[in-house]
Amino acid sequence: MAAKNSNLSKFKRSRQIWAYIFIMPQAIVFLGLSLYPIIMSYVYSLYSWDGASPLTNFIGFDNYIELFQTSRFWSALLATVIYMIGTTALGVGSSLLLAIVLNANNMKGKAFYRTIYFIPVIATTAIIGVIMKNIFGIDGTVNQLLQYIGLVDQPISWLNTSTLAMLLLILIGTWKNLGINMIYWLSGLQAIPTDLYESAQLDGAGFWKTLFHITLPLLKPILVVILLLSVVSGMNAFDLVKTFTNGNPYHTTETLDLYVFNYAFGGGLTGATTRMGYASAAGVMLGMFTLLISGIFGLISVYTRRKINKETG
Amino acid sequence: MLKKTTKLMVLLLITAGLLIGCSSGEEENTNPDATTLSFWNRLPELTTHFESFIASFEEEHPDINIEMQTLGASGNQQYQTAIKNNELPDIFVTANVTSLKNLVDQELLHNLNDVVTPEVKEQFYPGVWSENLTTIGEDIYQLPLNSGKSAVLMYYNKDVLSEYGVSEGQIPTTWDELREVGKDIYEQSGGGTYGLIMGAEATWLSDMTINQMATNITPEVHPSIDVARRINYKTGQPDFVNDGSTQTIEYLKQLMDENVLSPSSIEYNEPTAIANFAAGKSAFYFDGNWAGSVLMNEEEGPGFENWGVAPMPTEDGGTYYNDMAAKEGLMVSNNTEHWEEVQTFLNYFIENGYRDVIVASGAHEPPVDIEVTDPPFEQYNKINELSNQLSVATPNIYKQNNSTIGFIQDYQGGLSYSAGSILAGYMQGEVTDPVAELEEAQQQAMEVFNENLNKYEDVSESDFVFDDWVPFEPYTTE
Numbered sequence: 001m002a003a004k005n006s007n008l009s010k011f012k013r014s015r016q017i018w019a020y021i022f023i024m025p026q027a028i029v030f031l032g033l034s035l036y037p038i039i040m041s042y043v044y045s046l047y048s049w050d051g052a053s054p055l056t057n058f059i060g061f062d063n064y065i066e067l068f069q070t071s072r073f074w075s076a077l078l079a080t081v082i083y084m085i086g087t088t089a090l091g092v093g094s095s096l097l098l099a100i101v102l103n104a105n106n107m108k109g110k111a112f113y114r115t116i117y118f119i120p121v122i123a124t125t126a127i128i129g130v131i132m133k134n135i136f137g138i139d140g141t142v143n144q145l146l147q148y149i150g151l152v153d154q155p156i157s158w159l160n161t162s163t164l165a166m167l168l169l170i171l172i173g174t175w176k177n178l179g180i181n182m183i184y185w186l187s188g189l190q191a192i193p194t195d196l197y198e199s200a201q202l203d204g205a206g207f208w209k210t211l212f213h214i215t216l217p218l219l220k221p222i223l224v225v226i227l228l229l230s231v232v233s234g235m236n237a238f239d240l241v242k243t244f245t246n247g248n249p250y251h252t253t254e255t256l257d258l259y260v261f262n263y264a265f266g267g268g269l270t271g272a273t274t275r276m277g278y279a280s281a282a283g284v285m286l287g288m289f290t291l292l293i294s295g296i297f298g299l300i301s302v303y304t305r306r307k308i309n310k311e312t313g
Numbered sequence: 314m315l316k317k318t319t320k321l322m323v324l325l326l327i328t329a330g331l332l333i334g335c336s337s338g339e340e341e342n343t344n345p346d347a348t349t350l351s352f353w354n355r356l357p358e359l360t361t362h363f364e365s366f367i368a369s370f371e372e373e374h375p376d377i378n379i380e381m382q383t384l385g386a387s388g389n390q391q392y393q394t395a396i397k398n399n400e401l402p403d404i405f406v407t408a409n410v411t412s413l414k415n416l417v418d419q420e421l422l423h424n425l426n427d428v429v430t431p432e433v434k435e436q437f438y439p440g441v442w443s444e445n446l447t448t449i450g451e452d453i454y455q456l457p458l459n460s461g462k463s464a465v466l467m468y469y470n471k472d473v474l475s476e477y478g479v480s481e482g483q484i485p486t487t488w489d490e491l492r493e494v495g496k497d498i499y500e501q502s503g504g505g506t507y508g509l510i511m512g513a514e515a516t517w518l519s520d521m522t523i524n525q526m527a528t529n530i531t532p533e534v535h536p537s538i539d540v541a542r543r544i545n546y547k548t549g550q551p552d553f554v555n556d557g558s559t560q561t562i563e564y565l566k567q568l569m570d571e572n573v574l575s576p577s578s579i580e581y582n583e584p585t586a587i588a589n590f591a592a593g594k595s596a597f598y599f600d601g602n603w604a605g606s607v608l609m610n611e612e613e614g615p616g617f618e619n620w621g622v623a624p625m626p627t628e629d630g631g632t633y634y635n636d637m638a639a640k641e642g643l644m645v646s647n648n649t650e651h652w653e654e655v656q657t658f659l660n661y662f663i664e665n666g667y668r669d670v671i672v673a674s675g676a677h678e679p680p681v682d683i684e685v686t687d688p689p690f691e692q693y694n695k696i697n698e699l700s701n702q703l704s705v706a707t708p709n710i711y712k713q714n715n716s717t718i719g720f721i722q723d724y725q726g727g728l729s730y731s732a733g734s735i736l737a738g739y740m741q742g743e744v745t746d747p748v749a750e751l752e753e754a755q756q757q758a759m760e761v762f763n764e765n766l767n768k769y770e771d772v773s774e775s776d777f778v779f780d781d782w783v784p785f786e787p788y789t790t791e
Contacts, residue, residue: 050726051393052411054419072729138577160579160741248514249579250738265389273726274389274410 038287044280051264051276063281072251073282076259077289079166083241083255084234084293086170087177091230092223094174095181100215102182103189114186118179125176129243132172133159162252165245169253173240177233181226188222189215220304228297235290256286347378348654351402353391354383355409356458356641357613358606358676366669370661377654396421401646403655407455408644414718416644417449423645423652424452428659436663441639441680444711445718454644456659459677461639462704463602465522466696467626471619473596477501484623487630488564491597495573498596507575509568510595512586513737514579520733522599522625523565525635525703527557527732529627532784534558537636541710541777542725543732543758549778551758553730554751560628562736562747569740579740583607584614591617599625602700606675609690622692624699634785637704639680706787708779717776720769727761730754 045064048057067073098117102110120128135141136158143155158164192215200210238257241247247254247262254262264279354363360383367379382402384391392408395401401408401421408416416422434442434453441457442448448455469484477498485491495508513519517538524536524543533547534555545552568574575595578586583600587607590598592615598604605622607614627633643662645655662670667679675689678697688694710717735751738744766772782788 048723050411050415050722052396052408053415070729138580155576157576157579157741162743246514248737249741250734250743252743265387265393273722274393275726276393278726 041280041283041287044277045284047277049275049277051274059277063278064285066278067281067285072254073259073285075251076254076256076282077285079253080235080237080255080257080286080289082166083169083173083237084231086166087173087234087237088227088230090170091174091177091181092226095178095226096185096219098178099182099185099189100211103186114179114182117182120176121179123176125239126243128172128176129240132168133244136168159245160249162249165249165253169237169241169245172244173234173237176240177230181230184222184226184229185219188219191222192218221301221308224297224301224304228294228301231293231297232290235286235293256282256289260286344375344378347376348651349378349380350404350649350651350654350658352379352381353402353405354381355388355406356676357383358603358610359406359458359670359674361612362670362674366662366666369665369669370658373661374657377657379658399648401644401648403646403649403651404658405644405646406458407641409640412718412722413445413447413454414449414715415722417452417454421647422454423647423649423655424454425456425645425659426453428656428663429453429456433663436682437680438682440637440706443639444709444715446639447642455639455642456644456662457639457642457680458671459639459641460680460700461637462678462697462700464633464635464700464703465518465525465599465601465625466604466699466703467623468590468598468600468604468608469621469623470590470593470596470598470617471621473498473506473593476593477506477596479596481621484621485597485626486624487626488628490630491626492568492571492573494596495568496571499572504572506593507595508573509578509597509599510575510581510586510590511565511578511599512581512583513733513740515582516731516733516737518583518600518733519736520731521601521635523558523561523732523736525633526625526627527555527561527633528635528784529557529629529631529633530560531555531557532634535636535707536634537638537707538731539640539725541721542728544777546708546777546779546782549774549776551755551762553732553755553758554748558732558751559748562732562739562751564628565736566739566747576740579737588615591615591620602678602696603676605690605692605696609675618690620692622696622699624703632703632785634703634705636707641677705785706789708782708788710776714772714776716769716771720765720772723765723768724758724761727764728754728758730757 044055046058046060047055048059048062049055101107102113102117133140137143138155138157138159140158142158143152146152147155156164158168196214196218197210200214205213236257237255238261241253241255241258242261245253247258260279260283262279263275263282265274352367354360363381367381371378389410392401392410396408396411396416396419399421413422429437437457438460441461442453443461444450446455446461447453447457467484469481471481474481479494479498483494485494491508498506498508511519511522520538521536524534524538527534528536531552534543534545534552534557535541543551543553545555565574569576569578575589577589577594581589583604584607586598587600587604589595591608605620608617608620610616625633643659645652645659649655663681667681668683671677671679672683672685672693673689675693678700685694685697710721730750730753732751735744735747735754738750739747744750766774779788
């Protein structure tokens with residue numbers, strides 16, 4: 001019996017070793033490609049560095065001090081928060097409605113509609129930005145249409161009015177991610193046991209009662225996941241913002257990731273001087289902000305799961 | 314056994330397919346012993362002509378193969394990575410992410426003294442040999458691609474002018490004239506055509522336009538957007554708030570308010586503005602001297618021929634200026650293993666490239682005296698004539714004190730305002746008081762300037778003061 005146990009533990013240990021061996025290449029690549037740049041961005045942020053000179057001019061926290069004293073940085077942070085809240089609020093809610101509709105038993109052509117709503121997800125964001133810029137530009141399709149049908153005399157400056165530009169960014173960002181959120185919700189909806197609905201129906205519960213007392217409560221765990229993913233996605237809007245508004249008008253739609261790009265590679269102003277050190281400090285702040293938000297949602301997720309587990313015994 | 318053979322066949326076919334898919338599709342070099350030189354080109358306006366030039370070069374030198382890569386929007390990142398990893402290509406068009414001195418200090422560049430011998434150097438216009446642009450001390454590190462003479466000009470659409478009865482003799486030379494002509498065209502066309510279009514989304518272009526136009530009013534403020542931005546060469550300090558800047562910004566905004574300047578300008582970058590100008594959406598268009606070649610280009614531009622060019626109008630009809638600086642050129646990596654072949658290429662370029670690439674593209678004036686009997690397009694010589702008139706050699710701060718190179722780089726990096734971006738904000742309605750914005754820019758510039766004065770102990774305000782300089786007159790130390 002003891003020999004048998006010893007063989008078993010040997011076998012287990014051998015499997016564990018092999019598991020680590022198989023994981024190692026991926027772990028090395030991950031550390032190399034993800035962790036190293038993150039660590040180096042912290043290092044760069046302590047230097048006055050243009051990205052092309054020797055890394056010699058150590059300035060401590062000066063980049064951070066300058067960052068905090070720059071109104072454009074705070075404006076970029078605000079734009080990021082507005083975009084993130086806007087896309088999350090709009091995207092999570094609308095995709096839930098869509099998923100409920102496309103999950104209905106009596107709905108015909110569900111696969112077709114699901115595919116249609118998923119198409120923007122696989123489309124390249126930068127291309128969407130360019131196309132939308134042509135659509136909403138001052139000479140764009142929307143203005144031409146509005147003028148043709150006589151709704152407006154003068155074209156609307158969609159992209160050069162800060163509120164309109166931000167609103168459009170949020171709407172397009174939401175539309176782009178609608179399909180993926182819908183798929184998450186559908187997975188949540190399909191995980192709810194059908195016998196619960198059948199029992200409710202037998203008890204005479206209608207659509208709304210079923211929705212508020214069965215569907216939505218049971219979707220709480222997936223809600224937290226979708227919220228987290230939407231928030232993180234909302235913090236990284238670079239492709240769309242760069243191609244659609246490029247931070248215009250007057251930096252009001254410049255999100256933090258675009259701000260980092262402008263200083264790291266675009267020279268902040270004209271491309272004459274790049275500031276990799278300063279941009280790294282802004283990147284570190286963006287990373288910390290994302291981490292903070294993710295942490296909060298992580299805690300909420302744990303709390304929700306515990307609560308549900310407690311309630312279900 | 315049969316199954317195994319079939320599997321093997323399928324595997325081989327897939328591998329062969331993948332290998333075919335990975336091939337570039339380009340013609341293979343017929344000479345397997347040819348030396349390959351890597352070449353990065355950052356200037357899209359020269360791509361087509363570089364390609365044909367390289368083909369001719371390879372035909373004459375079958376033992377050398379040039380692999381050209383035209384850098385796109387990510388050019389800056391590519392240069393930064395290459396510099397950091399010491400992996401610059403054999404030959405490359407100016408890496409504009411850092412100063413020439415910085416690259417030389419890091420021993421990344423091969424000096425070109427063997428190629429540009431004193432005899433060869435004499436063939437070039439003397440103004441192109443400038444500290445930190447083409448030379449460091451006595452050594453040459455950049456083979457200039459152009460004469461360095463450039464200016465923002467006013468292009469006019471002859472079709473539009475003839476449609477609205479404006480003769481070439483009536484091309485506006487003053488602000489008031491432009492306003493009147495523009496208003497008239499807008500009214501006559503029922504709002505379909507504007508007097509002027511700008512590519513104001515490209516704030517660097519607006520910045521150049523404002524800075525140069527403003528020299529008509531405040532000539533002592535240096536107009537460059539990348540050397541001594543907004544430094545007043547009489548006071549030796551940053552000067553954002555002056556009559557030149559404020560009046561030019563107000564004037565351009567007024568043009569927009571009075572329907573002379575197309576409101577679309579604020580959404581147009583350079584290519585879209587050029588396309589709309591060529592399509593007859595406006596009579597006039599402000600852009601650099603290189604825009605003529607874009608207008609004529611049928612592949613990368615609208616392929617429009619019926620246009621003319623004149624200086625931009627100024628407040629009083631007088632002249633304005635831009636500084637003369639040969640910023641673009643060919644550099645050679647210090648790591649090149651084929652210096653002999655690189656020299657062959659550069660010598661061939663000096664002999665033929667200025668004619669076959671620079672003149673043929675029509676985008677620039679060459680840095681050597683070439684008689685252009687057969688210009689690439691009708692207006693080429695006129696553009697060069699205007700650039701020559703408007704480009705003036707200004708005092709060279711780098712030559713006066715070499716330490717100002719790092720100072721200026723740090724000063725530029727610390728600025729987050731430009732006249733071009735303030736104009737854009739003003740036109741968009743986000744900036745309501747441009748003077749207040751310029752004052753903020755001034756305050757920030759002074760802070761950065763003074764910080765750098767403390768940092769660079771061997772640089773002082775007097776390095777930026779040139780009492781003997783008379784604006785509009787070419788400055789020589791002699």
